[in-house]
Amino acid sequence: MIKHLRQSLPIGLFLLLYSSLFASVNNADRERFSVVHPKPGDVLHVTDSTFVFGNFSLPCDSVTVNGLPAYLFPNGTFLAMIPVAPGSLNIHTEFKFASGRFQEKRNVFIPTHLFSSPHKNILIEGSFIYPDRPLAVNPGERIAIIAKGTPNAHMYFSFGEGRIYRMREVNKKRRMRWKNTSFGLDRSWYLPSVDGIYVGYFIPKPEDAGNQFRTLLTLITDSEEVISIHNENEIYVRRGNTPIRKEIVKPKSLVDYKNKRFLLTYLYPGAIVTEDGGYGDYSRITLAEKETIWLPRDEITTSVRSISPIDRKTSRVDVKYSQNDNEHISVDIMATYPHPVQVAQSRNLRYYDVFFLQAEDIPPFVRETHSTPLLNRISGKMVAADKYRLRFKFDRRMVWGYELMHDGKNYALSFKKSPKRESLEEQPLKNMVICIDPGHGPDNGAFGLTGINERIMTVDYARKLKALLEKQGAHVVMTRTEDTGLELYQRTQFAEANNSDLFISLHFNALPNGVNPMKIRGTSTFYFHPHSKPLANMIHRHMLSQTKLPDKGVHAKNFSVCRITSMPSVLLEPAFIMQPYEEMRILNPEFRDAVCQGICDGIVDFVKAYD
Template sequence: MAQMTKSFLLRILAFLQILIFLELSAPEVIFPQNGFNVVYPKHGDVINATDSTFVFGNYPSRDMRVSVNGFNAMLFPNQTFLCMIPVSAGSLRIETQFISDTSSFTDSREIYMPTYLFETSSKFTKIDDSFIYPDRNISIKQGEQIAVIAKGTPGSRMYFSLDGGKMQRMREANHRRRYRWKNTSFGFDTPWSLPRVRGVYVGYFTPNNEDIGKVIQVNYTLIAHDEQVATSINPNSIHVLNDEDVNIKAINQDILLFKKSRGRTLLTSFFEGTLVFDDGGYGEYRRIRFDKNQAFWVNHDNLTTAFENLQMKAVPTSPLYINRSRSDSDHVFIEFISENTIPFQIQHSSNLKNYTVMFWNIATTPGLLRNDYNDPLLSKIAGKMDRDNAYQVRLSFSKKMVWGYEVQKRDRNIVFRFNKAPILDLDSARPLEGMKICIDPGHGPDDGAFGLTGINEKIMTVPYARLLKKMLEERGADIILTRTEETELSLHQRPLFAEANNSDMFISIHFNALPDGVNPIKVRGTSTFYYHPHSRPLAEAVHKRMLKQTGLPDKGFHAKNLAVCRITSMPSILVEPAFIMQPFEETKIIDPVFQEKVCRGIAAGIEDFIKAHR
């Protein structure tokens, strides 16, 4: 009992410390005209939560009491509030009451929870059409397995039939297990999971020769314990293709596809004019191949069928020749010559000195590789036929890491440009002299995540970017910003902007947020993200320095496929110093002292990285 009392008192003490901090450093709250502001959720939001979700905002007077749907909200000294409320399937009205001794105000809004996230009621015999698979029209080859899924009354018997044929039993998935499927169900090469509720039924269908050419509709039948029956028809169809049919199409615009596999980063390139096999469809996406073991998904608008393609039974192969390398003060160039436009894949692992390039649709083994490169950065080029139509080239470099790379197309030739590290005098008073860094204040035109006071990422990332710009310029760096308060740039234009300005490094500043249903009080910390292996050392160095400056919990540095981190030509990272929707951390984000600490940490981390990898 004494131990429980001590633990309870410690929790109370910790909470009081947070309140004192908020009182001392309370930021300016952004109020609407009437002074009452429910910041989140917005009216009409779809909330992906199954148990509870958060409601937060601010109010104009300290003598107010705030409740949400009858639950008392946590109030903070800067006149903000946070409340966790229970949710259920479908529409939910949120009534937020602001009450003082002299006045009151009620904010009403509606949100919606998708029904597939919740268990279907056992009171009814029902098939819930909100979660079914196939979830769109698909095209599939004979012999390929596809999952058939439906959600309905738990503990029942579920069957599926194809075009009203023989009924086949489906099994109810164990809701306590996390099913993470990868191509088991046909579709994108990314994991996805079933709702963790009872009443999700799974069956499998493998089309055979008799199904070739058919467009099949899936029918569901559910039989409850009391023998009540419910039926449903999946509105999406399955088109079964002949495995022997050859459908060759041309890529009509340059496409780069990124993927992580076994610790390696894979960049697969399809230049305009590349011929590929089209052998499956998933809604508006088509599955393309240039190898039996390699499948990719592209939008059907990226493919063109020409008359000459219809006559082909195979994608033509091409000889591959390796031209001599050349270099200048900033780059090493390696050129490959082919007769046709060919697909290729660049593989980069944690060994930052080595790159592997795989070329497909190759007819013959290239001649003896030339070793007449004269740049000390490039130490070796080695190649071999990897399989019947693929040629593998291994590039080895002498430095700890290559700064980055780009791929350029010249007619049908492919030129790889590997970038050298900037030449800097790190012992001078301006150690970053001669280096250009692109700083990206995250979001804008969109707002990004919001805090309790009403601030958002779009607003708060700009002062951090300006302060970091000032600190790095004092160290001699040339700094460009992707946007300011007055200017905007779309997400995918930002990496292009950095490359067009010949930047040496890309730093994107954001603040973290939480998914619906997670209590913001319980999650705090600093995190950093990267994607390509050559950006990992920068992420690690900056993250370590930021943690030392902020003193917040360590949420780690992680590889994540984020648009601004996919730049290959330079080290690129995204930092999230704190959670903007966490009351304690939102107050820090607005605090100029914290802003200076974060930027000082990022700047020091950049210097640490350059010293270790110049």
């Protein structure tokens, strides 16, 4: 028929009729076929392969992605793993069905620095150069200079005044790791496992103080081809290696992990700190010997207090026992001036350490007697030249959390006792307030093959969990009930404003690009502070007994909603939303009921165990 029309109609009319006919077919079919991931224009940080998944409402005989067959699943979804290459990647998905076929095309980008540079062309890749922002350093500090270019060549860096430094090509199998050496926000850096990564080091001399250096990178091949580029991010060498005193203007809490314990550092407005370096828009702050943090420059300032002399040898930290009631054990701590403070819990939850930084020569003390049998000892002593430790020792595990507050000069530390509840077997959670946080919203979170997302499904599960907990006598509050939601920091504030006893954040798990969803599945539970671990273990065990999914473990992770200290807080991932078979279960109301029953049973057993 098409051939007959082409012969009998003028070519212009034929093309118009042909294009309009197939445009209408494509528009109708487009609603029946969907590629959920990746989105058009996505930047995928993968090195060998990525997954492509979506769904179809018209029965398909096959689905191919870039010519490779996809897995098809009973619920009308598909999943394919395709190889990738650096640069722009076209993804061509073809659906074949009884009456024809439908094609969908989109484009994504794969960063070039994740792949070895070509051997044939001489180049230095401007997208992978370190420093990647301006630096302010002290004389004597070791600074890494890093660049990516043609493999098996010779690379040098210089500053244009005669000093030339050789760089070495890193063995890609070693996956070199460095921390602090690179002067980068105290984070660990991993070089991509590719050929052509060159590393050198610059140690400023005392005579370099006050100067700015711009790095010139030069690469020379064995055939004597030469290429050079400038790194526009300058290195400034500070004068005199003298720290600059600054005042904290915004409250801040930061997390660190030392000696197998998480440390939570509190910075209150008015605290004086020392600045001794910079990295882009961040200042390097020294809190104590060998302890540094990075703060945005707008969170510190030069003030009258910061430039006034402080005699740290006259500083004092005095402890006054203030209150013991049915809900809290409270201690007032009076300090001569605001200190940066760190809090660490022991893993057995029998003692809490509070460190006052930038302190000197504070005398030790021990206090054994108190009006409560729970807190049986408070002791204080200098544990470093500039660090004073208060230790609060209890005669049982303190699992319900703590709060540290500051009024501008003095500190109030409050340890929470077990919530008062009536011993009713029918309603074991009576008088308890539980905050449920349906993860995400307004953002979508992770997607499944059918197109569902965490934002929608977590609310559905939260409503069911709320009903189960209320049957056990709990008063339940939710951070959201619709699509809209609070910012992460507002969710824990909401829980505290409602005097919650527990915080439960519901999510569904996902996988990074390049990981095959067919091979990883199961149930995971996360917490942060040691006092939340007993709740995490109890809920996790009951979820597994209900879901029968593989055990992906209980893990300590620095998630924002888990950092709240005033109550046990957990983040739950009952299943993987992008795992095809687990997504089918997530959509099943029976699975939802089983998951929520497991969470509820875990909470009940936790409360009974730590009453």
